[in-house]
Amino acid sequence: MDPITHGLIGVALSTLSGHSIQLNDPVFLGCTLGAMLPDLDIIAHVKGRLYYLLKHRGASHSFIALTGMALGLGTALYLLFPNSSWTTVFFFTLLGTISHGIMDLLNSYGAELLWPFSRKKITVDMIMLTDPVVLSFLLMSFLISIKNQDLAKTSSLIALLFSALYLGYRHLGRTKTRDRLMSIYHLKDRDQVKVLPAMYHPFTWNFILFQEDFVSFGIIRNQISSVCRVLPQFNGDNPAVSNALEGNLAEIFSQFTPYYHVIIHSSGNDECNVEFLDLRYWTKGDFLYTGNVFLNADGEISQEIFHPLPNQAGVLLSC
Secondary structure, X not given: OOHHHXXXXXXXXXXXXXXXXXXXXXXXXXXXXXXHHHHHHHHHXXXXXXXXXXXXXXXXXXXXHHHHHHHHHHHHHHHHOOOOOHXXXXXXXXXXXXXXXXXXXXOOOOEOOOOOOOOOOEOXXXXXXXXXXXXXXXXXXXXXXXXXXXXXXXXXXXXXHHHHHHHHHHHHXXXXXXXXXXXXXXXXXHHHEEEEEOOOOOOOEEEEEEOOOEEEEEEEEOOEEEEEEXXXXXXXXXXXXXXXXXXXXHHHHHHHOOOEXXXXXXXXXXXXXXXXXXXXXXEOOEEOOEEEEEEOOOOOEEEEEEEOXXXXXXXEEOO
């Protein structure tokens, strides 16, 4: 979820305390800043886009880190405003930080909520990184609250309720879309279909079909589906694939995305190129995140490259 939506959620939650929206109110400050604080991991960008992609929504978004942030920020605000209640300030600051972690579960990027016990990014694949409907509800509530503080709590409750109902509608739509795809492509097992929110299109879904010989990626819009790419199933027993899966790029993709695919491209001189695709994000006719492992004639990895953006120079990984 984008920082603006996170912040507006924090504002809405803070008004439930009965406190007004004021810059000298520690509950408002704690809940609002707490809802945005975990995204400070953007500073990882100073070490490059790849490092940022691997660290973003990692340990900083775990329950342990979110609680620690709330404790630190809440205590600092209490010291700045000693007439306030530490318990109240901490509770609403924690409410803000936890809301950040929960909202980040809703899109395909996910978050490592269970770190350090698990490095898996948990996701429910429901909405885009920015959802215009949720943002509109919260922004309208914020404007009403600024104009009339007496209506702040009521408008926030309505905005949060409507957002929850909308998310419920999204979940129902995602379930119906999965069932429709199973019917269209004559699939019997639900695990053969993954439905994902499409980038930049809030009322469109992407889908992945795991079939016997192929993995298909497509788009369904207005109940009409179209397949964009058909990828051959890869054989994990193939020596080239096995060797590529032992490299650094494979480790990156296994941490980075739950939906990645591997394609072998052979050349005439016995060298091999194993391509990695992150199937979550499709934009401008291609997958957003890809990578290549090049193997020499002896099957050894000679070069590994991660591509953080299509048609741009990739990041060379050390072997």
